[in-house]
Amino acid sequence: MGLLAPARAGASASTGDAAWVRALLDAEAALARAQARAGTVPAAAAAEITRVAAGLRPDPGALALRALETGNPVVPLLAELRAALDPAVAGHVHRGATSQDIVDTATMLVAHRALEPVLAALDRTLAALAGLAGRYRDTPMPARTLGQRAVPTTFGLKAAGWLLGCLDAREELDRARRALPVQLGGAAGTLAAPAGPELLPLYAAELGLAEPILPWHTRRAPVLRLGAALAETSGALGKLATDVIWLAQTEVGEVAEPAAPGRGGSSIMAHKRNPVLSVRVRSAALQVPAYVSVLAASAVGEHERPVGAWHAEWQPLRETLRLVAGAADAAAELTGGMVVHPDRMLAGLAGLDGTTGAAAELTDRALAHYQAHYHRRKP
Structure with missing residues (x-):
């Protein structure tokens, strides 16, 4: 988690170094199995590579130090994997692939795995917000524009606005997750490897990732789409958290975060209960755009293999995944117990003068849209 990084709590296991090493090994093993299905690697060799890779536990710190000399962690990882295999089998590892194929595929695999609990947390948030919108459909409150009281609205409509923002973000994030592709292009993106282009669907099927039309070594749309969806998600959650922070002010007191022993305490003022869940979400939302800007800048790789631009993506993408995961967990808890x-x-x-009848009708529209969305998702 990190002492100074509470906003990203909850995603350390799924995005940590060990998870990344596991994804790299899974990518190598899946490549061997795909090649076995294509008839270019013996099935027994692919099975042995898979078995050994599953049991291998390299030290991520040692790999990182050795990667300083090779530019990426695949080269030292391959050395460990091959050393653990019979020499006759070791020759079938990484055939026709390049280091970027494995790193990019592992990155997509880490993201695919890390986003599953994020989507589940968003579903809990959506259910809680729908409940708030319905329960307080007719509860009047002041709307606020430019920080000042404006005209009457309802808390149901405010919750409905949060609901649709989070629903839109969840749809984009799910769409981006389903589109995460494997990477396989070989030394220069020509897939001049045994089995050639017919290997792409086999490789994708082995990992449960999407099949790309072409290798995307310097066409970083998959990373940009993922970053954009993560930014939209952090923004939707951050909007919710920001509103709660202001509504929970002592002078306003219209909502409060769920109470928990020790949560929100001040080091000097015993009377305070700080909105720490909202603070975590807002903190993440303020950081994510900066990381995503690095992903956008890294899309300008040259020719068939980027120099530095590809490498610049790795840590910002990981931090973005972590921050959004932490924000989603905090938002689910916040909305599930909001007072x-x-x-x-x-x-x-x-x-204040005005009526709230239209606000109630708009709330109904939002709830109907939410219900229709989940009805469409049912198999």
Whole structure:
């Protein structure tokens, strides 16, 4: 998690060094199995590579130090994998692939695995927000524009706005996850390897990833799409958290975060209960755009293999995954136990003119859209 990185709590295991090493080994083993299906590697050799790779536990720190001399961790990892295999089998490892094929495929695999619990957390958040919208459909409160009280609205409509923002983000993130492709192009993106282009669908099937039309060594659309979906998700969650922070102010007190022993305490003011879940979400939302900007800048790789631009993606993408995962977990807990104070909302309406009938109808529209979305998702 990291002492100074509470915003990204919850994703260390799925995005840590050990997870990345496991994905690299899984990518190598899947390549051998795909080549066995294509008839270019003996089936027994592919099975042995898979068995040994599954049991191998390289030290990520040692790999990182050795990677300083090779530019990526695949070369030292291959040395360990081949050393653990019979020499006759070792010759079938990594055939026709390049280091970027394995790193990119492992990156997509890590993202695919890490996003499953993120989507589940977003589903919990959506269910909680739908419940809030329905429960408080007719609960009046002051709307606020430019930081000032405006006209009456309802808390149901405010929750419905959060709901649709998070629903849109969840759809984009799910779409990006389903589109994550394997990478296989060989030394210069020509796939001049045993079995050639027919290996792509076999490799994709082995890993449960999408099949690309062409190798994408310097066409970084998959990474950019993923980064954009992660940024949209952090933005939607950050909007929710920001609103809660202001609504939970002592002078407003219209909502409160769920209470938990020790949570939100101050080091000097015993009367305070800080909105720490919202702070975690907002902190993540403020960091993600900076990391995604690096992903966007890294799309300008030259010719058939990028110099530095590809390498610059690795850590920002990992941090983005971690931050969004942490934000999604915190948002699910926040919305699932949010405390609403209708009396404080009503008191805030003093002196404001207007009706809330249309707000209730708009809330119904949002809830109908949410329900239709999940109805369409059912098999």
